[in-house]
Amino acid sequence: MKGNNMKEDIERVLISEEELKKRVAELGAQISADYAGKEPLLVSVLRGSYIFMADLTRSIDCFCRVDFMAVSSYGSGTVSSGQVNIIKDLSDSIEGKDVIVVEDILDSGNTLSYLIKVLQARHPASIRLATLLDKPSRRTKPITADYVGFTVPDEFVVGYGLDYDELYRSLPYIGILKPCVYQKD
Numbered sequence: 265m266k267g268n269n270m271k272e273d274i275e276r277v278l279i280s281e282e283e284l285k286k287r288v289a290e291l292g293a294q295i296s297a298d299y300a301g302k303e304p305l306l307v308s309v310l311r312g313s314y315i316f317m318a319d320l321t322r323s324i325d326c327f328c329r330v331d332f333m334a335v336s337s338y339g340s341g342t343v344s345s346g347q348v349n350i351i352k353d354l355s356d357s358i359e360g361k362d363v364i365v366v367e368d369i370l371d372s373g374n375t376l377s378y379l380i381k382v383l384q385a386r387h388p389a390s391i392r393l394a395t396l397l398d399k400p401s402r403r404t405k406p407i408t409a410d411y412v413g414f415t416v417p418d419e420f421v422v423g424y425g426l427d428y429d430e431l432y433r434s435l436p437y438i439g440i441l442k443p444c445v446y447q448k449d
């Protein structure tokens with residue numbers, strides 16, 4: 265059960281605002297160097313990636329375009345259901361484009377391996393994956409990200425876009441949720 269305010273439900277801060285800012289700037293610099301002379305298309309996978317996307321794009325200094333896709337796989341639980349649904353598709357064609365898929369977390373890999381397959385079939389020039397968080401201990405699909413912000417342990421993380429039951433996305437840091445919030449008694 266949730267408490268009276270968001271911060272009360274956080275057991276501890278895993279990644280601070282300062283650490284996020286520094287690492288996102290590093291990723292932006294890396295992408296700017298890798299895509300120098302190109303015009304990458306950044307595809308944000310909603311909803312979890314919206315804050316990372318906003319900060320990452322502002323730290324990339326080459327020309328870039330943005331587009332958005334919404335998928336759902338978790339429902340309100342904490343374990344992936346394995347089922348991926350496209351709720352909102354991209355607005356424009358990606359044919360011949362250098363696509364960077366931007367995610368908040370790579371967990372089982374189910375969502376991303378499905379999405380990459382869907383996007384590959386649309387014939388982009390290239391496709392890479394940038395994820396803020398990587399939880400390799402939970403991977404069930406053989407997928408790795410090209411750009412990783414932080415490798416995290418198997419804890420229930422929220423904030424900076426990541427939710428539990430659609431709440432906590434607006435926390436400015438990545439925190440570990442108190443188990444009493446999601447455990448049924």
Ligand code: PRP
Nearest residue numbers: 310311312337338344371372373374375
């Ligand atoms: C989260 C996250 C990824 C997916 C990763 O999305 O944004 O899309 O789970 O998990 P996986 O590697 O096990 O597939 P979620 O379904 O929670 O939706 P959200 O982005 O709206 O929070």
